[in-house]
Amino acid sequence: xxxxxxxxxxxxxxxxxxxxxxxxxxxxxxxxGWLMWxxxxxxxxxxxPSLFTQSTPPPAAAGGGIANAIVGSLLITLVGVVVGTPxxxxxxxxxxxxxxxxxxxxxxxxxxxxxxxxxxxxIGVFVYAVVVARFGHFSGWSGGLALAIIMLPVVLRTTxxxxxxxxxxxxEAAAALGAPQWRVVVTVVYxxxxxxxxxxxxxxxxxxxxxxxxxLFTALNNQFWSSDMSRPMANLPVMIFQFAMSPYDNWQHxxxxxALLITLAILALSLIARILIRANAFVK
Amino acid sequence: xxxxFFRGITRLAALLVLALMAGILLVLLVQAWPAxxxxxxxxxxxxxxxxVTNQFSALASIFGTLVTSLIAIIIAVxxxxxxxxxxxxxxxxxxxxxVSTAIELLAAIPSIIYGMWGLFVFxxxxxxxxxxxxxxxxxNWPLVGVLFQGPPMGIGVFTAGLILAIMVIPFISAVMRxxxxxxxxxxxxxxxxxxxxxxxxxxxxVLPYTRVGVVGGIMLGLGRALGETMAVTFIIGNSHDISxxxxxxxxxxxxxxxxxxxxxxxxIYTSSLIALGLILFFITFVVxxxxxxxxxxxxxxxxxxx
Numbered sequence: 001x002x003x004x005x006x007x008x009x010x011x012x013x014x015x016x017x018x019x020x021x022x023x024x025x026x027x028x029x030x031x032x033g034w035l036m037w038x039x040x041x042x043x044x045x046x047x048x049p050s051l052f053t054q055s056t057p058p059p060a061a062a063g064g065g066i067a068n069a070i071v072g073s074l075l076i077t078l079v080g081v082v083v084g085t086p087x088x089x090x091x092x093x094x095x096x097x098x099x100x101x102x103x104x105x106x107x108x109x110x111x112x113x114x115x116x117x118x119x120x121x122x123i124g125v126f127v128y129a130v131v132v133a134r135f136g137h138f139s140g141w142s143g144g145l146a147l148a149i150i151m152l153p154v155v156l157r158t159t160x161x162x163x164x165x166x167x168x169x170x171x172e173a174a175a176a177l178g179a180p181q182w183r184v185v186v187t188v189v190y191x192x193x194x195x196x197x198x199x200x201x202x203x204x205x206x207x208x209x210x211x212x213x214x215x216l217f218t219a220l221n222n223q224f225w226s227s228d229m230s231r232p233m234a235n236l237p238v239m240i241f242q243f244a245m246s247p248y249d250n251w252q253h254x255x256x257x258x259a260l261l262i263t264l265a266i267l268a269l270s271l272i273a274r275i276l277i278r279a280n281a282f283v284k
Numbered sequence: 285x286x287x288x289f290f291r292g293i294t295r296l297a298a299l300l301v302l303a304l305m306a307g308i309l310l311v312l313l314v315q316a317w318p319a320x321x322x323x324x325x326x327x328x329x330x331x332x333x334x335x336v337t338n339q340f341s342a343l344a345s346i347f348g349t350l351v352t353s354l355i356a357i358i359i360a361v362x363x364x365x366x367x368x369x370x371x372x373x374x375x376x377x378x379x380x381x382x383v384s385t386a387i388e389l390l391a392a393i394p395s396i397i398y399g400m401w402g403l404f405v406f407x408x409x410x411x412x413x414x415x416x417x418x419x420x421x422x423x424n425w426p427l428v429g430v431l432f433q434g435p436p437m438g439i440g441v442f443t444a445g446l447i448l449a450i451m452v453i454p455f456i457s458a459v460m461r462x463x464x465x466x467x468x469x470x471x472x473x474x475x476x477x478x479x480x481x482x483x484x485x486x487x488x489x490v491l492p493y494t495r496v497g498v499v500g501g502i503m504l505g506l507g508r509a510l511g512e513t514m515a516v517t518f519i520i521g522n523s524h525d526i527s528x529x530x531x532x533x534x535x536x537x538x539x540x541x542x543x544x545x546x547x548x549x550x551x552i553y554t555s556s557l558i559a560l561g562l563i564l565f566f567i568t569f570v571v572x573x574x575x576x577x578x579x580x581x582x583x584x585x586x587x588x589x590x
Contacts, residue, residue: 014481018374024366028387028457031450035393038405090297098291099298108298111305114572117504118565119511121538125545125561126308129315149304156301182290210394213513213538217545237396241514244400259397270392274385 036263043260046253055225056239060248066258068225072140072234073209073262075227076219079144080151080208085201087148088155095156096163097185109160116153123149124214132218140226140233143219147208154207158200162193195276202273206266212237236262308565316559318552327559333524333540335549340556342537342563344524348441349536349564352516353509355445360453360509361502367453368460373482384461391454399518402447407438407519415531434531437521442530444520448512452505459501463494463582500578507572511564513538537564 003011050065057064091108099105123146131142166189174184190197220232221239236258243255320327323341330341367387371380415436423433434440467490475485491498521533522543535543537560548554 010481010484014483017483018369021366021369021374024363025370025383025387027363028367028390028450028453029383032386032390032393034405035397035401038401039397087297087300090294091301094291094294094298098294105298108301110573110576112301113576114569115301115305117507117511117568117572119513119538119568121511121513121541122308122312122561122565125541125558126311128545129311129558130307152301152304180287182287185290206392210396212394212396213542216542220546237394237514240396240400244404245518255400259400263393263397266392266394267389270389271385274388 039260043256046257068234069236069239073236076143080147083148084151088152089159092156092159095160112153121213124217128217138220138232140229143215146214146218151204154204159197162196166192199273199276206269312562316562319555319559344526345537345540348534352445356448356509359449364457367457372464395514398515402519411436411438431530434529439519439521440531441534444516448509452509456501456505463497467493496578497582500575503575507568510568517542
């Protein structure tokens with residue numbers, strides 16, 4: 001069979017473009033591989049028991065660990081989760097159960113989606129102006145508040161998506177048994193979408209635990225062990241920033257070790273959340 | 285009684301989202317006012333940023349923000365399109381999910397990690413192998429050549445844009461993938477039926493059908509690139525000069541904030557920085573708002589099917 005020149009040209013164009021598409025995918029995966037390899041090859045050898053038991057060392061000193069930064073990060077993130085999650089879930093409940101088709105709900109969704117992608121550094125500036133400037137000093141609380149503001153839209157968004165997936169028949173069945181609306185929501189709708197809501201919370205935690213920019217102006221950093229939330233507080237992201245930019249070898253090593261730890265934790269969280277979201281009964 | 289209480293507190297939480305947005309805008313506006321008042325329109329047009337003489341204007345930072353994001357979009361859009369095409373049309377079923385997930389993980393890696401990697405690993409490699417070659421071969425082209433001249437430092441505006449591209453690829457490709465999946469199978473099969481190749485189906489059927497969603501996804505990526513802070517702060521070199529070459533150091537609104545905010549002395553310095561933040565918030569608000577409107581028209585919600 002003889003191919004016409006035109007047919008051949010179309011086939012070639014097709015083959016070439018599809019080949020480029022495969023290359024684009026390889027290009028995307030290549031960076032992921034390079035990043036992970038960098039973290040493992042530069043960070044792994046500095047991970048040891050002292051990393052988790054000692055506080056960050058002074059400049060140019062040997063040894064030390066990042067225990068204070070780990071604890072600080074956990075505390076600040078905890079505040080972010082504890083403040084951000086309930087508000088997000090309640091707001092999503094209103095959008096999904098009460099105001100679903102109202103105009104104001106549409107506006108709230110719109111604003112929430114913008115907050116979801118808003119620059120986190122601006123949130124940091126906002127919390128600085130409202131909290132830090134007023135009280136006159138940086139604090140762990142203000143860092144937690146900044147993270148809560150970033151967490152809120154993530155939780156709201158996923159929770160609403162999950163609540164909407166719960167079939168209306170379930171709500172009607174519960175209402176037919178005489179349950180007041182709040183009981184329908186709490187004991188039927190929440191329970192049916194619990195997995196999805198938890199997934200949203202996990203994605204939110206994954207998002208905020210690596211945030212650096214908003215903590216620069218709020219929690220700042222602290223070289224010493226501190227669990228006082230009203231003072232400047234050590235935390236992994238800001239510590240990584242300061243140590244990586246420093247000229248001291250030991251600080252840089254600690255920064256790489258911390259970078260590896262935090263990335264592995266976040267990737268694990270996101271992967272588990274993704275697996276859970278697929279396992280959720282209502283999501284296909 | 286309990287019902288109206290429950291209803292009331294969920295409503296309060298929902299309204300809090302609006303209050304938060306209004307509060308951010310209001311607080312930034314009030315705090316930025318001294319700078320706007322003192323410098324007037326000059327704040328947007330001047331290039332001076334001098335803490336010593338207290339002269340501040342935002343043009344260099346705004347320019348850097350727009351240029352780095354533009355570079356990121358120019359690189360990320362074709363790549364994301366290729367990835368979405370691969371996932372929706374080419375990959376065998378067993379490969380789709382792992383590849384999608386791996387690309388999405390690029391978005392989960394914290395910005396600061398991109399920054400460290402960019403500064404300590406990528407920039408040295410880039411300056412040693414790629415930059416001299418680009419300067420030698422493209423640097424003498426008319427018009428565009430001047431963009432690629434200068435010492436091979438590794439860091440600079442171009443590197444920042446390239447790393448931003450890697451960071452926004454997962455967002456753009458996820459939206460593209462999801463809107464491509466929305467194309468009715470019948471439509472694609474009809475095109476295949478009249479003898480179209482895969483590429484012709486994608487280019488002539490899938491892309492026109494999903495145009496609005498694709499543009500929405502690109503705007504979403506642009507919104508992300510504009511506000512990205514830590515990665516850019518590490519690798520852009522932080523200079524308040526506008527230079528003609530993309531290989532020179534520059535800065536963006538967010539990197540200026542990250543570098544100078546905690547060290548700013550005096551009310552007018554701080555106010556100028558907050559004014560920068562307000563400008564950034566306003567730009568991303570507009571871009572993300574447009575993205576959202578386009579995606580709404582496409583019937584998807586930021587790439588996730590509802």
